[in-house]
Amino acid sequence: MQMARLALLRRSSSGREGSSTEDLVQWVRQQGGQVLPAVHLQRQNARGDLGLVATEAVQSGESLIALPPHIPLSLPIDEPALAALAQRVPEKLWAMKLGLKLLAERAKKHSFWWPYIHKLPERFRMPVFFSGDEIQQLQYPPIIHQVKKRCEFLLQFAAEDIPNIIRDRGNDKHPFGGQQVDASALGWAMAAVSSRAFCVKQSGESGCPSLLPLVDMCNHSFTPTARLVQHHTSSAQLLPFLEVVAQQDLERGDALVLDYGPLSNDILLLDYGFVIPNNPHDRVELRFELQLLEAACFAAGLHAPSSFTEPAPWQHALLVQLKLQGPDASQMVTLGGKDQVDCRLLAAVRLLYAEDGSKIRSIGVEMLQSWDAPTALLGLANECKVLRTLVGLCMLATAPFPTSISEDQDLLNQDEISENIRLATEFRTNKKQLLINTISSLQLRLQSLTMQELVSAPR
Ligand SMILES: C[S@@+](CC[C@H](N)C(=O)[O-])C[C@H]1O[C@@H](n2cnc3c(N)ncnc32)[C@H](O)[C@@H]1O
Structure with a gap:
């Protein structure tokens, strides 16, 4: 089968390039979150990649960011049409389930998460966005197979599952506010979630993938300078739910980097769009x-x-x-x-x-x-x-x-x-x-x- 290229999604509404990097920090603070004054969101390169840095010295163990429980964007999905769509997503592609909720929030006029969604990258570098020839340049059959499977899923989900569910439920219950969702929009949402979601435990349940605004601006390193700590609290208390804590003393200019886990280059490429040279977890x-x-x-x-x-x-x-x-x-x-x-x-x-x-x-x-x-x-x-x-x-x-x-x-x-x-x-x-x-x-x-x-x- 010839691989179709998932055209890169272009959204005029992305605020990554235009607006200040401080908007997101301010929004987190307005929502009752805490961000240490020494923590700043900075552009990393000409591509517009962002990352968090310490602009003053910070002591090991200090709290850098604390998010209250209502800020993460996570499952379950309440809206019935969206939930019905999520049920058709294979368990392996968990990122697509939360991706559907992200797309629905992006389509809403007054989404609570808009200041966060506005700061997400406009495009991602995962191989589902490569052309057929670029996919072949990976030269490694197991990964080529995975990429093809993901492309096929996205194309089929956009062409069949979404129109079927929307037709069955009627346009007034359109899960994406009447907006057309094609394979590239689905690919954008899946890539946003797979590269940014953290596994968060919800009251006694097992881990649930959650998007953590601002925290997800931390880049990855196998020698991290910060770590994620989860507190068990009820949402009524507005106590810190998730905290990023300094793993070591930080100097001015040090990047706040988290360890995303023992991930092979296959997973890093498929889900995050980068690879690590001499990755000890690669095989x-x-x-x-x-x-x-x-x-x-x-x-x-x-x-x-x-x-x-x-x-x-x-x-x-x-x-x-x-x-x-x-x-x-x-x-x-x-x-x-x-x-x-x-x-x-x-x-x-x-x-x-x-x-x-x-x-x-x-x-x-x-x-x-x-x-x-x-x-x-x-x-x-x-x-x-x-x-x-x-x-x-x-x-x-x-x-x-x-x-x-x-x-x-x-x-x-x-x-x-x-x-x-x-x-x-x-x-x-x-x-x-x-x-x-x-x-x-x-x-x-x-x-x-x-x-x-x-x-x-x-x-
Ligand atoms: C959780 S986000 C981190 C914030 C991101 N840099 C941004 O601009 O929004 C994860 C993404 O950051 C980039 N990234 C994180 N760590 C990286 C690393 N060590 N090398 C290259 N890219 C990295 C990749 O694009 C990855 O998909």
Whole structure:
């Protein structure tokens, strides 16, 4: 299917570029919120991105922003037509449910949240707004698949679900005040929510995504300078409900940055429209298949044992236990990260090389998944083959990327490339770097094992 581009939404009503950055701060204060005088909203770059900074020194633990309970924009949806629409949104696309409420508020003449909505970005950089060619430039099938699915959902929701619900309920109950909502408007709302909502606990219930005006002007860092604290209070008390607190002493000019969570570059790109170089939470996904492991053996210059095509019954039983085969299998495994490879993948390659089932069963499936598994029981030579096969797998995983890191770097050094191509190139180059780093780590392990093997070999 040819991917349709979701045309960028242009709204003359966005006040981001024209008005003062202090409007939002003032509105939060008028609503009973507290904003430390040292906290300011500033433009970050020519694109008009905003962020919060400290304009004076602040002590660790000081309250920077406090929001009363009526300021967050969150679910549930009371309006029946809107609630009926939200029910048709798959749970995975939770941001679209709250996005519908955001769109409805944006369409209202006197929405309580207008000073906030007015300050939201006019456009977002998520790949659902890329052209078909730009999406292909991501070069990584799992993310291309996700982007296509989101585009298809937005196009179908705009073309079928919204008109159907509106027709059934009559125009006087139009959830968007009679305004037409197309795929790009839906994409805008989904992107606004996915990139800005925080999970907030509501009286005894589990977390609920909420838009937190002003708080959502904090950018992300894995080494945050501020943290979000939730207080349990009733709305009648107007006590601080959510607070942003300084995580450390801040100097004048320091950015207030929150940690959005342990997010991979896939999620950061899809939901937030940016990626982090050397992201410790990033991984490369692949599907566990014996044929792939066999190919990895060949790539590593090894002869694949027959178990790679036909595992012994005890090996099959352990693969089922690892949920890599059998009816409950979930075959998605990962490369990269702190442990270098998915622990289930490590265990699978180990048990496929093992000849003695009873030895392996004595180690247990838990231990097989750990780098601390006793090499003596697995056999040094076997463990070397395991590592070489995993290196081969990383090499195979680089195959779908048609460009090299140095070609990507050349592209990134050109000033005239578009923002979307820059982002797609940064994304794919980080994936390749992750695979190269994983190969290096595995090779280091292999070197130290080879040394042990040489030392322990009979002379
Ligand atoms: C919660 S908002 C933060 C405020 C936002 N900068 C703005 O102008 O409204 C999240 C968005 O900020 C940007 N952002 C946040 N942290 C970032 C980072 N570390 N690098 C690049 N962009 C970031 C991304 O566009 C992201 O979708």
